[in-house]
Amino acid sequence: MMLDVSDVTVSYGPFLAVDRASLQVGAGETVGLAGTNGAGKSTLFAAIAGQIMADAGRMVFDGHAIMNHPAHQRARLGLCRTFQVPREFGRLSVLENLLVAAPGDRMETMWSAWFARGAMRHKTQQLTVQADGILEMLGMSGLRDLPAAGLSGGQKKLLELARVLMHRPRLILLDEPFAGVNPVRIGEVMEIFRRLKDSGIALLIVEHHLQALKALSSRLYVMDQGRVIAQGDPAEVLASRIVQDAYMGGVL
Ligand SMILES: Nc1ncnc2c1ncn2[C@@H]1O[C@H](COP(=O)(O)OP(=O)(O)OP(=O)(O)O)[C@@H](O)[C@H]1O
Numbered sequence: 001m002m003l004d005v006s007d008v009t010v011s012y013g014p015f016l017a018v019d020r021a022s023l024q025v026g027a028g029e030t031v032g033l034a035g036t037n038g039a040g041k042s043t044l045f046a047a048i049a050g051q052i053m054a055d056a057g058r059m060v061f062d063g064h065a066i067m068n069h070p071a072h073q074r075a076r077l078g079l080c081r082t083f084q085v086p087r088e089f090g091r092l093s094v095l096e097n098l099l100v101a102a103p104g105d106r107m108e109t110m111w112s113a114w115f116a117r118g119a120m121r122h123k124t125q126q127l128t129v130q131a132d133g134i135l136e137m138l139g140m141s142g143l144r145d146l147p148a149a150g151l152s153g154g155q156k157k158l159l160e161l162a163r164v165l166m167h168r169p170r171l172i173l174l175d176e177p178f179a180g181v182n183p184v185r186i187g188e189v190m191e192i193f194r195r196l197k198d199s200g201i202a203l204l205i206v207e208h209h210l211q212a213l214k215a216l217s218s219r220l221y222v223m224d225q226g227r228v229i230a231q232g233d234p235a236e237v238l239a240s241r242i243v244q245d246a247y248m249g250g251v252l
């Protein structure tokens with residue numbers, strides 16, 4: 001398994017948001033994570049990506065025990081996430097948003113900007129080529145030079161993904177990538193995820209759009225009140241009694 005999370009617990013003060021959750025993602029696999037509002041999905045993502053520290057459990061990514069790694073170190077190993085609420089820089093252009101997302105030591109970047117402007121220009125050119133390739137793949141080339149603030153909700157979601165792709169990730173945790181996406185464009189976004197999978201990138205997708213999740217994922221986990229309550233074949237999991245009860249028949 002590329003990602004092996006076992007018995008991870010996360011609390012906010014006295015409140016247990018994630019309760020001994022375990023999940024695995026294989027290399028190149030697309031896995032879904034569903035669950036009602038407040039189930040702990042985003043909290044588990046934050047713990048896996050390193051924005052918050054888990055209280056207990058084990059996490060192994062690509063053979064590395066990552067529990068105590070800071071987020072940037074996990075990203076360097078190829079483990080990246082997008083956020084439920086996009087975090088673009090509104091005044092920067094779409095292209096600039098990608099350039100500033102590129103990994104790199106900021107002090108080093110500043111020194112080389114000062115001492116070796118030529119080298120810096122070369123680096124920026126390389127990153128621009130990479131960014132243009134990503135924008136092309138996501139069908140966003142036409143938005144390249146527009147300020148990010150003017151993008152639609154769905155386009156901002158794609159910009160989140162584009163920024164993450166600058167890290168050349170091997171596993172991306174996607175937090176509600178279809179939220180705010182115009183329903184007529186959901187098929188296009190699904191197609192993008194299929195292309196990412198074909199390029200060998202593993203995906204772990206949190207989503208309330210269960211039909212899309214079912215269509216994309218080879219396996220599905222469901223969380224409820226901090227716990228993983230079901231896992232396995234997506235259609236079987238969604239039809240199971242325990243999942244139906246958790247959703248109280250409302251969403252399914
Ligand atoms: N910073 C925080 N401080 C305290 N409690 C929090 C914090 N963030 C989340 N919670 C609580 O932890 C629980 C899990 O929240 P989380 O955002 O992980 O759920 P989720 O499954 O992602 O929900 P949604 O589907 O609505 O995004 C919720 O009860 C939430 O209110």
Ligand SMILES: [Mg+2]
Nearest residue numbers: 041042043084
């Ligand atoms: Mg969430």
